Amino acid sequence: MSGIQVQGSAVSRDVGLWEWFSNPETWTSERGILPSLLDTLTLCAGVMVVAIMIAVPLGASLAHKRKGEITATGVVNIGRALPTFAVAGLLVPISLRQGWGFEPWPIFIALTLLAIPPIYLNTYTAVRQSNSGAVEAARAMGFSERDVLFRVELALGAGLILAGIRIAAVQVVATEPIRAYLGGDGLGRYVRDGLGQNNQTLLIGGAILVAGLATATGLLMGLGERLVLPEGVRRLRVSQSRTV
Amino acid sequence: MKKSSLLAIVLAVVVAILLAATACGDDDDDSGADGGAAPEGPTITIRGQDFSEAETIAEVYAQYLQAKGYDIEILTAAGFRAEAVDGIRNGDLDLIVDYIGGSQTELRPDEDTSASPDDVISVITPAYEEIGATVLDYSPAVDGDALVVRGDADAEKISDLVGKNFAFGASAQCYERPQCFIGYTAPDVYGIEFGEEKTIEFGPLLGEALKAEEVDAVVWNTTAPQIEAEGFKVLEDDKGLHPAQNIAPIINTETLDAYGDTLSSDLNALSAAISTEDLLQWNTETDINKRESDDVAAEWLEAESLT
Numbered sequence: 001m002s003g004i005q006v007q008g009s010a011v012s013r014d015v016g017l018w019e020w021f022s023n024p025e026t027w028t029s030e031r032g033i034l035p036s037l038l039d040t041l042t043l044c045a046g047v048m049v050v051a052i053m054i055a056v057p058l059g060a061s062l063a064h065k066r067k068g069e070i071t072a073t074g075v076v077n078i079g080r081a082l083p084t085f086a087v088a089g090l091l092v093p094i095s096l097r098q099g100w101g102f103e104p105w106p107i108f109i110a111l112t113l114l115a116i117p118p119i120y121l122n123t124y125t126a127v128r129q130s131n132s133g134a135v136e137a138a139r140a141m142g143f144s145e146r147d148v149l150f151r152v153e154l155a156l157g158a159g160l161i162l163a164g165i166r167i168a169a170v171q172v173v174a175t176e177p178i179r180a181y182l183g184g185d186g187l188g189r190y191v192r193d194g195l196g197q198n199n200q201t202l203l204i205g206g207a208i209l210v211a212g213l214a215t216a217t218g219l220l221m222g223l224g225e226r227l228v229l230p231e232g233v234r235r236l237r238v239s240q241s242r243t244v
Numbered sequence: 245m246k247k248s249s250l251l252a253i254v255l256a257v258v259v260a261i262l263l264a265a266t267a268c269g270d271d272d273d274d275s276g277a278d279g280g281a282a283p284e285g286p287t288i289t290i291r292g293q294d295f296s297e298a299e300t301i302a303e304v305y306a307q308y309l310q311a312k313g314y315d316i317e318i319l320t321a322a323g324f325r326a327e328a329v330d331g332i333r334n335g336d337l338d339l340i341v342d343y344i345g346g347s348q349t350e351l352r353p354d355e356d357t358s359a360s361p362d363d364v365i366s367v368i369t370p371a372y373e374e375i376g377a378t379v380l381d382y383s384p385a386v387d388g389d390a391l392v393v394r395g396d397a398d399a400e401k402i403s404d405l406v407g408k409n410f411a412f413g414a415s416a417q418c419y420e421r422p423q424c425f426i427g428y429t430a431p432d433v434y435g436i437e438f439g440e441e442k443t444i445e446f447g448p449l450l451g452e453a454l455k456a457e458e459v460d461a462v463v464w465n466t467t468a469p470q471i472e473a474e475g476f477k478v479l480e481d482d483k484g485l486h487p488a489q490n491i492a493p494i495i496n497t498e499t500l501d502a503y504g505d506t507l508s509s510d511l512n513a514l515s516a517a518i519s520t521e522d523l524l525q526w527n528t529e530t531d532i533n534k535r536e537s538d539d540v541a542a543e544w545l546e547a548e549s550l551t
Binding site: 183 | 326327415416417419420425426442443444445449452453455456458
């Protein structure tokens with residue numbers, strides 16, 4: 001079979017890392033880095049939206065009512081101990097048999113379970129530990145419970161909540177590449193193909209991309225927090241997180 | 245005070261782990277010593293590739309040699325062919341068992357492949373000699389590559405897929421092999437255009453994907469038990485792209501020489517005793533009945549009176 005040109009998605013083992021990265025094809029082709037990155041980011045964004053919609057209201061309302069501290073925290077911590085890969089791996093055959101395909105449900109559910117604990121715990125802590133003087137003062141001024149939660153507890157705890165969201169986002173982005181092993185693609189495809197084809201360029205290049213995306217996510221969201229939070233709340237966060 | 249108690253705990257854990265590890269080691273030595281007059285020589289390190297059939301094959305060879313009194317170290321199955329060949333090359337492994345056609349695609353990717361095992365052996369024997377290893381007799385057991393479709397697919401041979409726009413699923417390895425994806429799509433071989441190309445981990449997931457109609461054709465192996473169980477069909481390789489894939493033990497030449505002829509004749513006797521049906525039966529046990537490969541191997545060796 002000599003003389004057949006390597007085609008399809010294969011990259012020759014002789015191509016160096018720099019050569020691979022500097023080839024525009026690597027970035028823009030149909031299965032290139034940019035489409036894969038977009039694929040990964042879309043999934044992660046969806047996961048984060050769902051996780052935030054579940055974890056923030058749950059954590060805030062339970063903490064405000066001082067209810068379910070032990071049960072809810074226990075349940076969330078079990079979620080924390082679940083191996084994401086195993087969860088997604090278990091869900092894939094089920095999803096296939098239901099006719100839902102490889103994606104997105106198995107990986108979506110597994111990543112959501114990964115994202116909920118840090119967001120929930122930070123939200124709970126933020127509301128539970130918000131300055132009791134401020135809360136009492138608000139009540140004395142005739143704030144409704146709803147206003148106490150939204151305008152005092154959540155407002156004061158915003159820094160901690162955003163930090164939880166940032167931690168969850170970094171974890172999700174760093175874990176999402178496992179979907180390449182579950183019939184999907186995304187940015188993890190390079191690591192998978194590199195391992196499968198014994199191709200160091202793809203393997204190391206893919207690892208750099210995944211690590212780079214996780215780092216960038218952490219940095220950008222940290223920057224976003226600085227921009228969004230008022231100076232006073234930002235300072236609060238420092239003293240608050242010391243007590244956590 | 246606090247520091248020293250922490251240290252004590254750490255020490256206790258370390259000691260416990262060490263004790264557990266040596267306890268396991270003792271077990272292995274005991275079972276190895278049952279063979280009577282033990283052959284003298286270096287420890288033979290063996291590691292299977294990371295899918296169930298290869299794992300069972302490695303267990304069969306390791307347990308067989310262990311019962312004969314050889315000093316065997318069996319490592320946890322890891323990696324695929326490239327890692328196995330690397331292990332032989334750099335001396336981490338003494339014995340691997342590989343599919344001969346696969347070995348050729350790894351070591352001599354540019355040579356023409358052949359459906360005749362002897363032709364393949366004549367290519368890989370010098371290639372393995374170069375990295376200090378000897379290819380022993382191949383087994384009659386074959387686990388060939390197979391392009392598999394659903395039972396109701398309108399195709400009997402691989403060239404029937406031309407113009408069908410089938411969705412194609414295979415492991416990452418397949419996409420860079422002339423005997424796999426490259427051969428299926430190359431205009432001068434099969435010239436098939438697939439509607440979609442999906443990378444799926446080699447193993448039962450391929451069958452799940454085919455059954456769920458996520459893909460229409462997958463590259464699997466002929467001894468996958470799900471093929472019959474799910475009513476899939478293996479397409480005939482009408483252009484002879486797939487090479488012969490008998491299994492054969494490949495051993496570090498220094499290790500082989502240290503033991504002399506007994507080791508090669510022991511291994512050849514075992515290889516001759518394994519049939520394609522055995523591979524299929526092992527895979528049924530591990531993949532369908534979800535049993536551990538070392539148990540399946542031990543049971544088979546006992547049934548064949550090889551231990």
